[in-house]
Amino acid sequence: MSRFGRQLRAEQLLYWRNRGAAFFTFLLPLLLLGLLGVIGRDQTVNGRPYADYFVPGMLGVAVVMTTFAGLAITLTIRRERGILKRVRGTPLPPAEYLAALVVSTALVLALEAVVVLAVGRLFLGVDVPGAWWQIVLLVVLGACCFAGLGIAVTRLVPSAEGSSAVVNAIYLPVLIVSGSFYPVEDLPTALRVAAEALPLSHLLTALQDVFIDGGVERSHLAGLGVLVLWGLAGAALAARSFRWEPQA
Amino acid sequence: MTPAIEIAGLRKGYAGREALRGISLDVAPGEIFALLGPNGAGKTTTVEILEGYRRADAGHVRVLGRDPAGAGPAHRARVGIVLQSSGVYPHMSPREVLTLFAGYYPRPRPVGEVLAAVGLEPSADTQVRLLSGGQRRRLDVALGLVGDPEVIFLDEPTTGFDPEARRACWDVVAGLAAAGTTVFLTTHYMDEARALAGRVAVLRDGEIVAMGRPHELVAEAGTAEIHLDLDPALDATLAEVAGAPVRRHGRRVSLATATPTATLHALTGWALERGVELGRLEVLRPSLEDVYLTLTGADEGGSATATAAGRGVETHPREIQGAGVE
Numbered sequence: 001m002s003r004f005g006r007q008l009r010a011e012q013l014l015y016w017r018n019r020g021a022a023f024f025t026f027l028l029p030l031l032l033l034g035l036l037g038v039i040g041r042d043q044t045v046n047g048r049p050y051a052d053y054f055v056p057g058m059l060g061v062a063v064v065m066t067t068f069a070g071l072a073i074t075l076t077i078r079r080e081r082g083i084l085k086r087v088r089g090t091p092l093p094p095a096e097y098l099a100a101l102v103v104s105t106a107l108v109l110a111l112e113a114v115v116v117l118a119v120g121r122l123f124l125g126v127d128v129p130g131a132w133w134q135i136v137l138l139v140v141l142g143a144c145c146f147a148g149l150g151i152a153v154t155r156l157v158p159s160a161e162g163s164s165a166v167v168n169a170i171y172l173p174v175l176i177v178s179g180s181f182y183p184v185e186d187l188p189t190a191l192r193v194a195a196e197a198l199p200l201s202h203l204l205t206a207l208q209d210v211f212i213d214g215g216v217e218r219s220h221l222a223g224l225g226v227l228v229l230w231g232l233a234g235a236a237l238a239a240r241s242f243r244w245e246p247q248a
Numbered sequence: 249m250t251p252a253i254e255i256a257g258l259r260k261g262y263a264g265r266e267a268l269r270g271i272s273l274d275v276a277p278g279e280i281f282a283l284l285g286p287n288g289a290g291k292t293t294t295v296e297i298l299e300g301y302r303r304a305d306a307g308h309v310r311v312l313g314r315d316p317a318g319a320g321p322a323h324r325a326r327v328g329i330v331l332q333s334s335g336v337y338p339h340m341s342p343r344e345v346l347t348l349f350a351g352y353y354p355r356p357r358p359v360g361e362v363l364a365a366v367g368l369e370p371s372a373d374t375q376v377r378l379l380s381g382g383q384r385r386r387l388d389v390a391l392g393l394v395g396d397p398e399v400i401f402l403d404e405p406t407t408g409f410d411p412e413a414r415r416a417c418w419d420v421v422a423g424l425a426a427a428g429t430t431v432f433l434t435t436h437y438m439d440e441a442r443a444l445a446g447r448v449a450v451l452r453d454g455e456i457v458a459m460g461r462p463h464e465l466v467a468e469a470g471t472a473e474i475h476l477d478l479d480p481a482l483d484a485t486l487a488e489v490a491g492a493p494v495r496r497h498g499r500r501v502s503l504a505t506a507t508p509t510a511t512l513h514a515l516t517g518w519a520l521e522r523g524v525e526l527g528r529l530e531v532l533r534p535s536l537e538d539v540y541l542t543l544t545g546a547d548e549g550g551s552a553t554a555t556a557a558g559r560g561v562e563t564h565p566r567e568i569q570g571a572g573v574e
Contacts, residue, residue, distance in 0.1 A: 003351055010340070010348050017339035017375075081335030086391070089299060089329040091321035092352040245301070 003092070004100060011104035024164075025070040026112055029062040033116060036181070037124050045183060048212060055120040056207035057180040059113055059135070060200060063142040064171055066109040071101070071150035072157065072167045080160035084244040094244070102147050113139055126211065134210045141224070142203045145231025149199075152237040159248040179204045196223070199230035250313060252277045252399050252430035253298060258307035260293055267293045269454040270307070275447075277398075280421065280431040282441040285451035286544050291434040292332055294451070295403050298432065299329050312399060325353050328397030328429075330388050332404050338377035342368050342387045345376065346394050353395035365420050366390045367413075382413050389417060393424070400424060402433040406440060418443050438537045452544045465539050472508040473534060474515070476501055477527030489518045499527075 001009070016022055033055070040050035078084050087097055117135075120126035129135065157166045177191050178184065178200035184192060195201040202223035206216045216224075253275035260268040268290045275281040283291050296302045297309055300316035300323075309315060314323050336345050343359060350356035363372050366386040371379055376387065385408060392400055402421070406414040414437075421444055425431050435441055441448045442462045449459040458465055477499045478486060487494045490511050492503045505511040508531055519526050534542075 006348065006351050010337075010344075013344075014337055014339055078335070082331065082333060083335045083337065085301070086329075086331065086334040086336070089301075089324065089327075089331070090349060090352040090395070091325040091354075093321060 004096060007092070007097065007100035008104055011100050012107065015104060015108060021070070021074070025065045026108060029058050029065055029112065030115060030119070032061060033058040033119055037119070045186075049125070051120065051124040051126045052211050053179075053183055053208055054181060055116065055124060055126045056211050057182075057204060058116050059139060059207055060142065060178070060204045061175055061180050062109060062112045062116060063139060063203065064146055064175060064200060066105055066112060067143045068146040068150040068153070068171055069167050070105055070108075071147055072153045073163045074101070075151060075154045076157045076163040076167075077160045079154065079243060080163075080246050080248055082246055085246065088244045098151070105147065106143055109139065109143055129210050129214055131210055131215045134215060135207065138203060138206050138210070138216075141227065141231075145199060145203075145227050145234065148231045148234035148238055150234075151242060152234040155237070155241045155243065174198055174200055177201075179208075183208070196226070199227040202227045249277060251275055251310075252279070252312060253281070253432060254308065254310040255294075255298075256308040258294070258297065258309060259305045260290075260297065260302065261305055262293075267454050268297075268304075271449075271451070271454070271456050272307075273449055273456065273459060275430060275432060277430050278425060278428050279447065280425045280433070280445045282445035282448040283432070283434045283451055284436065284438070284441055284448050284540060285434075286436060289451040289544070290454040291451055292403055295401050295432065295434055299327070299331075299401050300324075325395060326398045328392040328395055328400035330392035330400070330402045330405055332407075334388065336376045336384065336387060336391070339375055341373045341375055342379075342383075342390065343372045345387065346390055349391055350394045355396055356394050357396045359394065362390045362394050365393065365423070367416050381408050382410065385409065386413070386417070389420065393420075397429060399430040399432065402431065404434055404436070406435075406437065414440070438535070438540055442536050450540060450543045457543045458539075462536050466534060466536055468539075471504045471506050471534060473532045473538075474503050474505065474508065474511060475528070475530045475532065476515075478524075482524070485518075486515075489514050 036054045036058070037051065040054060043050040045053055075084070088094060113135075117128050121128055153167065153170065157163045175181075177187065177195045178198055179187070179195060180200070184195050184201050184205060187195060202220070205220050206224055209216045209220055251274040253273075255274070256272045258268055258271045259266065271290075271294065273281075283294060285291050293302065297304050298311055298316055300311075300319055303317045309317070311319075312323070312326055316323070316327075340348070342363065346359045346362060350359055363369050366389050368383065368386050368390060371383055376384065379387070385405070389402070389405055392402065405421070406417050409417060418440070421431055421433070431444075433440075433444070445462065447459065447461055448465065449456045450465075451457070458468070460468070474490075478501050480496065483494050483496060483501070486501065487503075490503055490505070491514070492505050492511065494501055494503050496502075503511070512531060515526065518524075
C-alpha cells in the first residue's frame with residue numbers, strides 16, 4: 001500500500017474509533033432525517049410532500065457536518081494537542097497529510113449520502129431522481145467548498161476545549177436560515193437576504209431542484225457561483241493562515 | 249569532521265524580549281550534548297530553532313550541514329524530534345502509531361525493536377488514551393527513534409518519569425550515541441546531564457554562561473566547601489580564623505575556600521588550641537549541581553541546596569537536594 005493509502009486507512013480507523021465524533025458528524029444528520037420523517041410524514045409544502053425538501057436538506061446538513069464541522073473540530077483538537085506539530089517534524093509532506101484527512105472525510109460523506117438517499121427512498125417515499133449524477137456533482141462541489149471553509153475556520157478557534165462550541169455556533173444558525181428544514185423562499189425577507197449571502201442556501205436550492213424538478217434550474221446556477229466563491233475564499237484563507245502549532 | 253550541529257551568534261526575540269542573546273556551540277557527530285538551564289533560559293527556543301519550528305532572528309544555524317528552517321522532507325528524514333509536549337492520536341495503540349510513523353521514513357527501524365528499546369512492549373496494543381503519562385513519554389521517545397535518525401533532539405525527555413524509567417531512558421539514549429547517533433538534549437536534571445552528556449552548556453537568560461565536560465565545569469569552579477557543626481557564638485571567630493565568610497543553617501556552618509588545605513589547617517589548629525570539637529567535619533568539592541546553581545544565579549545568598557529548595561528556583565527542588573551532596 002502506498003504511503004497515502006496507509007495514511008488514509010489510519011484516518012478511517014481514527015474516525016470510526018472516535019465514537020463521540022462519529023456520532024456527531026455521521027449519525028446526527030441521520031437522526032434529524034428520521035425525526036423529520038416522523039414529524040413531517042403527511043405534510044406538504046408548496047403543494048409537494050415535505051420530504052422532497054428535507055431529504056435534500058439533510059444531504060446539505062450532512063455535507064456541512066462532515067466536512068465543515070468535522071474538519072474544523074478534528075484539526076483544532078489535533079493542533080492544540082500538538083499532534084500536527086509532531087507530524088510537521090516528520091518527512092510526511094503537510095499537503096499529503098491534509099489530503100488524506102480530507103479524502104477520508106469525503107469517504108464518510110459518501111457513505112452518509114448513500115444512507116440518506118436510501119432512507120428517503122425506502123421509508124419516506126422520495127425517489128432518487130433520474131439525474132442522480134447531478135446530486136453527486138453537487139455533493140462533491142459542496143464538500144470541496146465546506147472543506148476549505150472548515151480548514152480556514154480553525155484559525156478562529158483558539159482552543160481544543162472550545163472548538164465544538166465555536167464551530168457549532170457558526171454553522172447551526174447557517175443550517176437553519178439556509179433552508180435545511182424548510183424552503184428558503186418561505187423565510188422572512190431579512191433572513192432570506194442573509195441566506196442568499198451565505199453558501200449553504202444555494203447548495204440546498206440546487207439539490208431541491210434536482211429532487212423536485214429533475215435538475216438544477218438555470219436561474220439557480222449563479223447561486224452556485226456564490227458557493228464556489230465562499231469555497232475559494234476559504235481555501236485561500238486556509239492556505240495563508242493555517243497553523244500547525246498549538247495556539248492556546 | 250564537520251559538526252553535526254553548528255550554532256554561531258544565534259539570536260531570537262519574542263515580543264521585544266530577547267530570548268536568545270547570541271549563543272554559539274558546535275556538536276560533533278556521535279556526541280551527546282546537554283543544554284542545561286532553568287525554565288525560561290531559552291532551552292526550548294534553541295532546540296525548536298534546530299528542529300526547524302522557529303526561525304532565528306540572526307546568526308548561523310546548521311544541522312547536518314543544512315539550515316533547518318525551511319528544510320524539506322529529505323532533511324526531516326535524517327532528524328528525530330522529541331518535543332517537550334506533543335500529543336498522539338488517543339484512539340491508536342503505540343504499535344499502530346509507530347507503524348504509521350515508520351512509514352513516513354525511508355529507512356525506519358523495526359517497530360518491535362523500538363517498542364522493546366523504550367520498554368513499551370507490555371502496553372504496545374493498548375490505546376494511547378489509556379496509557380499513563382510515563383508510558384506516553386516513552387512513546388514520544390519511540391516516535392523520535394523510529395526513523396533511525398542521524399541526529400535526535402530530546403527536549404526534557406524524562407520529566408515526569410520515575411527513577412527506574414529515567415534510567416531505562418538513559419540506557420536508550422546512551423545506546424543511540426554508541427551506535428553513532430548525535431544526541432542534543434535539554435534538561436534541568438543535573439544527574440541526567442552528568443550521566444549522559446559528553447559535554448554540557450549552561451544557559452542563563454539567553455546566554456551560555458559555561459560549556460564543557462561536566463568534570464571540567466566542576467574543576468573550573470575551583471572552590472571547595474568545608475562543613476561542620478559549631479556553636480553560633482563562635483561564628484565571628486571562625487570567620488576570622490578561616491579568612492572566609494561563614495554561612496550558617498541551624499547548627500551547621502559552611503564556608504567556601506579556594507585553598508582547602510590551608511583553611512583546614514588553620515581551622516583544626518584553632519580547634520585543637522581551644523579544645524573545641526568540629527562536629528561532623530567534611531570537605532566537599534562542589535557538585536555539578538552547585539556549579540550549575542551558582543552559574544544560573546540561583547545561589548545568591550545561601551547554600552546551593554537550601555536556596556534551591558527554599559525559593560523553588562528549580563521546579564524539582566527535591567531532585568537537587570537529593571543529589572546535592574556527593
